[in-house]
Amino acid sequence: MKSYQSLSGAQNFLVEIQENQWSGEVHSTFERTINLVDGSGTLYTIAAAELDDAPNTIRVAGFFKEHIHLPLKTPAFVQNNQLMFEGVASIAVNEARKWQYPQIKFPAKEAYEQVLVRSQQVQNWLEEREIKGGYLLNDRQATTYEKMMHTMLWKESTILLEYLKNKQPFQAMTQLNRVIGLGPGLTPSGDDFLVGLALIFTTVEYPYHSLQQWLVNCRKTIKRRTNAISFSTLDWAIKGAARERIGEFLNELFYGEHDALLKQKMLAVLAIGSSSGGDILAGILAGIALTMTLLEI
Numbered sequence: 001m002k003s004y005q006s007l008s009g010a011q012n013f014l015v016e017i018q019e020n021q022w023s024g025e026v027h028s029t030f031e032r033t034i035n036l037v038d039g040s041g042t043l044y045t046i047a048a049a050e051l052d053d054a055p056n057t058i059r060v061a062g063f064f065k066e067h068i069h070l071p072l073k074t075p076a077f078v079q080n081n082q083l084m085f086e087g088v089a090s091i092a093v094n095e096a097r098k099w100q101y102p103q104i105k106f107p108a109k110e111a112y113e114q115v116l117v118r119s120q121q122v123q124n125w126l127e128e129r130e131i132k133g134g135y136l137l138n139d140r141q142a143t144t145y146e147k148m149m150h151t152m153l154w155k156e157s158t159i160l161l162e163y164l165k166n167k168q169p170f171q172a173m174t175q176l177n178r179v180i181g182l183g184p185g186l187t188p189s190g191d192d193f194l195v196g197l198a199l200i201f202t203t204v205e206y207p208y209h210s211l212q213q214w215l216v217n218c219r220k221t222i223k224r225r226t227n228a229i230s231f232s233t234l235d236w237a238i239k240g241a242a243r244e245r246i247g248e249f250l251n252e253l254f255y256g257e258h259d260a261l262l263k264q265k266m267l268a269v270l271a272i273g274s275s276s277g278g279d280i281l282a283g284i285l286a287g288i289a290l291t292m293t294l295l296e297i
Helices: 011-018 109-128 144-165 169-179 189-201 209-225 228-238 244-255 259-270 276-294
Strands: 002-010 023-029 033-038 043-048 057-060 075-079 082-085 089-092 097-099
Touching: 002 011, 011 057, 011 097, 043 228, 109 244, 109 259, 109 276, 144 169, 144 189, 144 276, 169 189, 169 209, 189 209, 189 228, 189 276, 209 228, 244 259, 244 276, 259 276
Parallel strands: 002 089, 002 097, 043 057
Antiparallel strands: 002 057, 023 033, 023 075, 033 043, 075 082, 082 089
């Protein structure tokens, strides 16, 4: 049995391992991540060292380079402060750095104009880049299907945003069914857009508590309409948490002063998945625009 060391991880997951309080099984495997599921159906992730920290995730050195074979439903459990796959591998967490998603505060009123300026700068940068799918599609070689999906994503999401702007939560919840699960991929574009939207609504001191509550009320609907992996990401966004690079981008967007650093943080988010990063950015920008409209800025 091979032994590995976790470099860092979500504080709650590390504590559960250190206190021998976790067990589950392999849910799904990918090139640089392995998802585990516990008895309650909650997803946890083992990620390659080069990835960033994320909720319910531990980053492990060397694990993926050796192509460890873990069939689906392989039992995983904790023993002696290590995550174990019996007879295959163990992951020690004693030296792992604990990570938590930062609390991101919505900017104060005097900063609204600056946030709008920086949001527009991000939009301009995105329009200059060739993006091959989802909400930000601008590839001249895009297929008819990709163009059709791009149009449909914006159509359904614009209707959703209009209901939210007009403070019609029940109509918005119905419209949500037309956005969740829309688009191809493991995490559909519609879901990723909603992740970005949720991360604006759940910032600390967000001025419209009703939109935060609307998200919570939609949780069961979201769970029914999408797959477990996409729901896990959305559920964390509803709780106000996401991958480290997304939090860094939001902090830079709200409080930074340097365009070069903002662009660097934007590109890091854009690199998530094939179109997920772009779709999340589209949701973030849409969330800011909606909020500023409601604030009559």
